[in-house]
Amino acid sequence: EVQLVESGGGLVQPGRSLRLSCAASGFSLDKYGMHWVRQRPGRGLEWVSGITWNSGSIGYAGSVKGRFTISRDNTKNSLYLQMISLRAEDTALYYCVKDLEPAVGADVFDIWGRGTVVTVSS
Amino acid sequence: EIVLTQSPATLSLSPGERATLSCRASESVSNYLAWYQQKPGQAPRLLIYDTSNRATGIPARFSGSGSGTDFTLTISSLEPEDFAFYFCQQRYSWWTFGQGTKVEIK
Numbered sequence: 001e002v003q004l005v006e007s008g009g010g011l012v013q014p015g016r017s018l019r020l021s022c023a024a025s026g027f028s029l030d031k032y033g034m035h036w037v038r039q040r041p042g043r044g045l046e047w048v049s050g051i052t053w054n055s056g057s058i059g060y061a062g063s064v065k066g067r068f069t070i071s072r073d074n075t076k077n078s079l080y081l082q083m084i085s086l087r088a089e090d091t092a093l094y095y096c097v098k099d100l101e102p103a104v105g106a107d108v109f110d111i112w113g114r115g116t117v118v119t120v121s122s
Numbered sequence: 123e124i125v126l127t128q129s130p131a132t133l134s135l136s137p138g139e140r141a142t143l144s145c146r147a148s149e150s151v152s153n154y155l156a157w158y159q160q161k162p163g164q165a166p167r168l169l170i171y172d173t174s175n176r177a178t179g180i181p182a183r184f185s186g187s188g189s190g191t192d193f194t195l196t197i198s199s200l201e202p203e204d205f206a207f208y209f210c211q212q213r214y215s216w217w218t219f220g221q222g223t224k225v226e227i228k
Contacts, residue, residue, distance in 0.1 A: 004165075035217075045209065045219035059216070100171065107213040108156055110177060112165040 002026035002111050004096045009116030012086055020116055022079040022096030030074035033099035035109065036081050038092035038118075048094070049081065053103055064090075086120045093117050124148055126210055126220035134228040141197040143223045145210035150190045154214040157186055157195045160222075161206045169208075170195065200225070 008020040035050040049070040069082040093115040100110035125148040157170040168177040170186035183198040209222040
């Protein structure tokens with residue numbers, strides 16, 4: 001079964017850092033582009049960051065650019081999101097998401113994890 | 123940023139009825155519009171991508187149509203498991219999502 005499991009969320013003070021992980025199973029992560037999408041309380045979904053299958057292209061939403069870093073370790077079939085200088089507005093459920101098509105990709109999000117909750121509060 | 127507006131916010135229907143959900147984009151997204159279903163405590167599930175392509179394993183009662191700025195998700199005959207939250211997403215310019223429509227049992 002194709003599955004994504006996020007971890008690493010928790011309660012953190014403003015200004016601190018947190019690293020989210022996403023473990024993939026049932027498929028080879030190295031063939032697919034991957035993304036992080038978040039859902040803030042009472043708000044819709046927001047794309048946060050994406051990385052192509054070969055890490056050749058990386059993108060960030062303006063709200064996190066310069067503070068968040070996406071990376072992948074294909075040998076561990078894992079995706080990461082390093083978050084620094086966290087703000088209250090980063091409080092959200094963070095989803096790890098897989099692209100539908102391998103290699104070049106389709107920019108369609110076909111498999112989502114259940115998410116990990118990040119709460120930024122003093 | 124392309125804004126997606128979904129309507130209605132809530133749709134109250136009975137099993138067996140037809141559901142019609144709307145998604146309007148603030149500017150053209152060509153045919154790059156997807157629909158997802160989400161149930162409480164579960165991961166979102168891809169239903170339709172690029173306006174009308176059903177994802178793997180999605181029943182034929184789900185269909186999508188539209189182009190440019192106006193899109194529709196139709197569920198031809200609601201099954202009990204279809205009562206859920208639905209949201210649209212565009213991939214024409216980065217990725218943005220609609221606020222969603224809740225399909226509830228009347």
